[in-house]
Amino acid sequence: MVVSVVPIGNSRGIRFPKMILDKFLVKDKMNMKVTEKGILLTPIKENPREGWAEAFCEMHKNKDDVMEDIPSSEEFEWEW
Numbered sequence: 001m002v003v004s005v006v007p008i009g010n011s012r013g014i015r016f017p018k019m020i021l022d023k024f025l026v027k028d029k030m031n032m033k034v035t036e037k038g039i040l041l042t043p044i045k046e047n048p049r050e051g052w053a054e055a056f057c058e059m060h061k062n063k064d065d066v067m068e069d070i071p072s073s074e075e076f077e078w079e080w
Helices: 018-023 052-061
Strands: 005-008 011-014 030-034 039-043
Antiparallel strands (some): 005 011
16 A cells, blocks of 8 residues: 655654555554564554553462451541
8 A cells, every 4th residue: 555655744654545454453652663674563552451460369369359357447547
């Protein structure tokens, strides 16, 4: 596919067809890697909860997920 390089302010850019952006789930950013053969653009895979399972397992291992006992109101003086 041949695409045009168009002026954008003091820079130049490429317009991607909507069909291509939708196919690769491109939102508003892409990773760019410059190689000897050319420029490689890849979509950023956003997964906001990535790594949560491992973090929760680590918390459990460290006993960070255990709540301390809440004292009853008779056991301490309230300050107002």
